[in-house]
Amino acid sequence: MSSHQSTPKRAYAYSFVWKFISALALTGGLILISVLVSGGDFSGLTRLFENAHLHAPNLRAIAESSLATQIHLSAAITAFIIGLYQLLGPKGRTPHRLLGYIWLALMLTAAISSFWLRGLNHGMFSFIHILSGWTVVVAPMILYAARTKNIKRHRNMATGLFMGGLVVAGLFAFMPGRLLWHVFFG
Numbered sequence: 001m002s003s004h005q006s007t008p009k010r011a012y013a014y015s016f017v018w019k020f021i022s023a024l025a026l027t028g029g030l031i032l033i034s035v036l037v038s039g040g041d042f043s044g045l046t047r048l049f050e051n052a053h054l055h056a057p058n059l060r061a062i063a064e065s066s067l068a069t070q071i072h073l074s075a076a077i078t079a080f081i082i083g084l085y086q087l088l089g090p091k092g093r094t095p096h097r098l099l100g101y102i103w104l105a106l107m108l109t110a111a112i113s114s115f116w117l118r119g120l121n122h123g124m125f126s127f128i129h130i131l132s133g134w135t136v137v138v139a140p141m142i143l144y145a146a147r148t149k150n151i152k153r154h155r156n157m158a159t160g161l162f163m164g165g166l167v168v169a170g171l172f173a174f175m176p177g178r179l180l181w182h183v184f185f186g
């Protein structure tokens with residue numbers, strides 16, 4: 001492979017890293033804003049972090065959770081793994097196309113199953129459900145962009161859905177008091 005061909009791949013990898021870092025910063029900023037809006041009392045959050053200790057995953061917490069939670073978590077984790085491969089692996093061939101269909105199905109499964117998960121906001125939808133609605137709208141658009149050979153739009157939308165629907169939402173899943181917090185830290 002010539003250096004001319006490897007340059008776009010390297011630029012895309014750097015772009016992906018910056019988007020990932022931006023998603024982390026956005027998530028941290030949103031968490032900070034939510035704490036400040038709720039009165040700026042960090043004492044409860046501080047206590048949670050003081051009592052947190054990383055340990056082997058407590059899979060019993062997942063096994064004891066609702067079926068909707070198990071479906072959601074399974075779809076999201078599998079979509080994250082396939083999504084990483086899709087973003088960093090070779091494009092335009094049959095495996096990318098087949099894994100893309102699977103990834104979109106998993107993203108839609110995770111999004112739709114999240115509508116049955118309402119523990120974050122006392123039985124009501126929360127701000128994180130906006131990402132679920134966004135996923136349901138954007139997933140067909142990603143497929144349409146690929147089918148009409150609008151590769152730039154397809155790439156941007158798929159990367160955005162990965163970052164917002166998996167990375168940002170996934171980081172919120174690790175907030176203190178949530179299921180994944182208990183699985184790994186509680």
